[in-house]
Amino acid sequence: MGGVIEAKDQGAAGHGEDALKRLTALVAEDLAQCNRLIVERMHSPVALIPQLAAHLVSSGGKRLRPVLTLGASRMCGYEGPRHVALAACVEFIHTATLLHDDVVDESTLRRGQASANALFGNKPSVLVGDFLFARAFRLMVEDGNLEVMRILSSAAATLAEGEVLQLLIQNDLGTTEAQYLEVIEGKTASLFAAATRLGAVVADRPEAEAEALDSYGRNLGIAFQLVDDALDYAAEQEKLGKTVGDDFREGKITLPVLAAFHAGEATEQEFWRRTIEERQQDDSDFAEAQRLMARHGAVAKTIARAEAYGEAALKSLAGFPDNPFRHALAEVVRFCIARAR
Amino acid sequence: MGGVIEAKDQGAAGHGEDALKRLTALVAEDLAQCNRLIVERMHSPVALIPQLAAHLVSSGGKRLRPVLTLGASRMCGYEGPRHVALAACVEFIHTATLLHDDVVDESTLRRGQASANALFGNKPSVLVGDFLFARAFRLMVEDGNLEVMRILSSAAATLAEGEVLQLLIQNDLGTTEAQYLEVIEGKTASLFAAATRLGAVVADRPEAEAEALDSYGRNLGIAFQLVDDALDYAAEQEKLGKTVGDDFREGKITLPVLAAFHAGEATEQEFWRRTIEERQQDDSDFAEAQRLMARHGAVAKTIARAEAYGEAALKSLAGFPDNPFRHALAEVVRFCIARAR
Numbered sequence: 001m002g003g004v005i006e007a008k009d010q011g012a013a014g015h016g017e018d019a020l021k022r023l024t025a026l027v028a029e030d031l032a033q034c035n036r037l038i039v040e041r042m043h044s045p046v047a048l049i050p051q052l053a054a055h056l057v058s059s060g061g062k063r064l065r066p067v068l069t070l071g072a073s074r075m076c077g078y079e080g081p082r083h084v085a086l087a088a089c090v091e092f093i094h095t096a097t098l099l100h101d102d103v104v105d106e107s108t109l110r111r112g113q114a115s116a117n118a119l120f121g122n123k124p125s126v127l128v129g130d131f132l133f134a135r136a137f138r139l140m141v142e143d144g145n146l147e148v149m150r151i152l153s154s155a156a157a158t159l160a161e162g163e164v165l166q167l168l169i170q171n172d173l174g175t176t177e178a179q180y181l182e183v184i185e186g187k188t189a190s191l192f193a194a195a196t197r198l199g200a201v202v203a204d205r206p207e208a209e210a211e212a213l214d215s216y217g218r219n220l221g222i223a224f225q226l227v228d229d230a231l232d233y234a235a236e237q238e239k240l241g242k243t244v245g246d247d248f249r250e251g252k253i254t255l256p257v258l259a260a261f262h263a264g265e266a267t268e269q270e271f272w273r274r275t276i277e278e279r280q281q282d283d284s285d286f287a288e289a290q291r292l293m294a295r296h297g298a299v300a301k302t303i304a305r306a307e308a309y310g311e312a313a314l315k316s317l318a319g320f321p322d323n324p325f326r327h328a329l330a331e332v333v334r335f336c337i338a339r340a341r
Numbered sequence: 342m343g344g345v346i347e348a349k350d351q352g353a354a355g356h357g358e359d360a361l362k363r364l365t366a367l368v369a370e371d372l373a374q375c376n377r378l379i380v381e382r383m384h385s386p387v388a389l390i391p392q393l394a395a396h397l398v399s400s401g402g403k404r405l406r407p408v409l410t411l412g413a414s415r416m417c418g419y420e421g422p423r424h425v426a427l428a429a430c431v432e433f434i435h436t437a438t439l440l441h442d443d444v445v446d447e448s449t450l451r452r453g454q455a456s457a458n459a460l461f462g463n464k465p466s467v468l469v470g471d472f473l474f475a476r477a478f479r480l481m482v483e484d485g486n487l488e489v490m491r492i493l494s495s496a497a498a499t500l501a502e503g504e505v506l507q508l509l510i511q512n513d514l515g516t517t518e519a520q521y522l523e524v525i526e527g528k529t530a531s532l533f534a535a536a537t538r539l540g541a542v543v544a545d546r547p548e549a550e551a552e553a554l555d556s557y558g559r560n561l562g563i564a565f566q567l568v569d570d571a572l573d574y575a576a577e578q579e580k581l582g583k584t585v586g587d588d589f590r591e592g593k594i595t596l597p598v599l600a601a602f603h604a605g606e607a608t609e610q611e612f613w614r615r616t617i618e619e620r621q622q623d624d625s626d627f628a629e630a631q632r633l634m635a636r637h638g639a640v641a642k643t644i645a646r647a648e649a650y651g652e653a654a655l656k657s658l659a660g661f662p663d664n665p666f667r668h669a670l671a672e673v674v675r676f677c678i679a680r681a682r
Contacts, residue, residue: 045502046505048505049502049505096471100468100471104464124508126467128501129471130441130497131498133474133475133497134474134494146482156475157479161387161472164385164390167464
C-alpha cells in the first residue's frame with residue numbers, strides 16, 4: 001500500500017520533512033500572519049503566561065495543524081482573511097493540549113527541549129493551558145461563525161475524552177485494537193479532522209466537501225499517531241525530538257505493544273506483563289522490547305496500518321479541484337508516513 | 342458598614358445559608374432544569390468522565406453562580422428558556438476550574454469530602470476539567486448568542502490569568518494589597534461578574550443594566566473571596582467544608598496574612614517570613630498564626646473590606662425594578678458576608 005502513497009503524487013518534493021515543506025511554502029504568507037496573531041493573542045499582563053506559552057509555541061513545532069487549515073481553505077478557493085484566525089485557534093487548542101499532556105504524562109522532553117512542565121512546573125502548565133483554551137474560544141467568537149464554533153468545541157470535548165480513555169487503558173494488555181484506535185481517533189485525529197474541515201466551512205463549500213475534508217484530516221491524524229507510536233520504539237532520540245521509550249516506560253498501550261504481545265510466546269507475554277502491566281522495568285528492558293518488536297515485525301505492522309489510513313486520506317482528496325494545494329495536502333500524507341522511514 | 346448590609350433588606354430570611362435560600366427558592370424550577378441539563382451534558386461514553394464530574398457536581402455545592410445567573414435573568418424580566426443553559430455553562434466553567442485548582446493546590450478536601458484529585462488522581466482531574474470546559478463552550482454555541490460567548494470566553498481567560506498571578510505571588514510577603522485584589526478579581530470575581538451580566542444580556546436589556554449587573558457580580562465575588570480567605574484562618578473545618586489552614590500551609594498570600602504581617606513587630610514578621618516565605622512550619626504554627634491575626638484584628642479587617650465590597654454590590658442593584666428577585670439578590674450579599682460570622 002505504501003507504494004501507492006509514494007507513486008501517486010508525481011511532483012512530490014521528496015520524503016520526510018520535505019513532504020510538508022511544499023504546503024508550508026504555499027501558505028507561507030498566511031502562516032506568517034497566523035504566527036503574528038498567535039504571539040499577539042498569547043499576550044497577557046501576567047508575564048509568565050506569554051513566557052511559558054512562547055516556550056512551546058516557538059520551540060520548533062511544525063505548525064502542522066494550522067498549516068492544514070490554511071492549505072485546506074486555499075484548496076477550497078477561499079480568498080478572505082478568516083482562515084488565519086481559525087488556524088491560530090487550532091494551534092492554541094493543540095498547544096493547550098500539549099501542556100496538559102506533558103503534565104499528565106510527566107514528560108521531561110518535548111520536541112527535543114525541556115518540556116514546559118519540567119521547566120516551569122506543573123501548576124503553571126495546567127493554568128496556562130486553560131488560558132490558551134479560553135483564548136482559542138475568544139478567537140472563534142470574534143470570527144463569529146457558529147458552524148466553526150460547533151466544530152472546534154466538539155473537537156475539544158472529543159479530544160479530552162480520548163485522553164481520558166487513554167488513561168483508562170494504560171497498562172492494560174487486555175485492550176483491544178478497536179479501543180486503541182478509539183483513543184487515537186479522539187486524542188489526535190479529532191483535531192486534525194476539525195482543522196481540515198474548517199477549510200470547507202470558511203470557503204462556504206457544500207457539506208459533502210466538508211465531510212471529505214473531515215475524512216482526510218481524520219485518516220491523516222490516525223496515520224500520524226500510529227507513526228508516532230511506532231517511532232517511540234524505532235527512532236533515535238535526536239530524530240524524534242522527544243524522549244524515545246517514553247511510551248514504554250509509562251506502560252502506554254500502543255499498537256506496536258499490542259502486536260508484539262499477541263504475536264509473542266508465553267515467555268514474551270510474561271515480559272510484556274511485567275514491564276507494561278506491572279511496570280517493573282530495568283535499564284535493559286527497553287532494548288529487549290525493541291528486540292521482541294523486531295522479531296515479530298510489530299513496528300512494521302503499525303506502519304503498514306498507518307499507510308492504509310494514509311491511503312484513505314488520499315482518497316478523500318479525490319473530488320477536489322486539481323490545484324497545487326491539493327497536491328501539497330497529498331504530500332502531507334507522505335510526510336506523516338515518511339517520518340517512520 | 343455591615344449595619345447597612347443587615348438593615349437594608351427588610352424581608353431578610355436571616356443569616357448565612359438562609360440568606361441564599363430565598364433566591365434559590367425563587368428560581369427552584371429553573372435550577373432543577375439546570376441540574377438536569379448539567380447531568381445530561383456531563384455524559385460521555387467514557388464512563389470515568391461522568392463519574393468524576395458527578396463527584397464534584399453533586400457533592401453539595403450551593404450552585405451559587407448558576408443561581409445568580411438564573412436570578413439576574415428573572416430580575417431583568419426574562420421569561421424564556423435560555424438562561425437555564427447559560428447557568429449550566431457557568432457551573433461547568435466553575436467546576437472545571439475547581440478540578441484544576443485542586444490539582445494545582447494539591448488539596449485533599451473539597452466541600453468536606455475527598456477532592457476529585459485525591460480520589461481519582463491528578464491526571465483524570467486535569468483531563469475531565471478540559472472536557473467540562475469544552476462542554477461549556479459547546480453549550481454556549483448551541484445558545485448561539487455572540488455577546489454571551491464573548492462574555493464567557495473572556496471571563497474564562499481572565500480567570501486563568503488570575504490563577505497564574507496567584508501562583509506568582511505565592512510565598513511572597515512583598516505582595517501589595519493591590520496585587521492580591523487583582524488575583525481575587527481574576528480568579529473569582531470575573532466569573533461572578535459574567536454570571537450576573539448574562540442576566541441582562543439574555544433579557545436583552547440596555548448596556549447600562551449589563552454594566553450594573555457586572556458590577557454587582559464583581560463586587561459580590563470579591564467580597565465572597567475575601568470572606569473565604571478570612572475563613573481559612575477563622576472557621577472550624579466542619580463549618581467551612583474545606584481543610585482549614587490550607588492557605589497557611591501552602592504559603593498562600595491572602596489579605597489576613599498581609600494585614601497581620603504589616604501590623605506585626607519584628608519577631609512576628611520573622612514568624613511570617615519563616616512560615617509563609619520559607620514554608621518552614623511545624624504543628625503549632627497554624628495556632629500561632631491565628632493568635633497573631635487575632636492580636637491585630639487581621640481577620641476582622643478582611644471582613645470589613647468584604648463588607649465594603651458588599652455595599653458596592655448592593656448599590657449596583659439600585660436601578661433595577663423593585664421585585665422579589667432583586668431583594669433575593671441583595672440577600673445573597675448578606676449570605677456571602679454572613680458566612681464569616
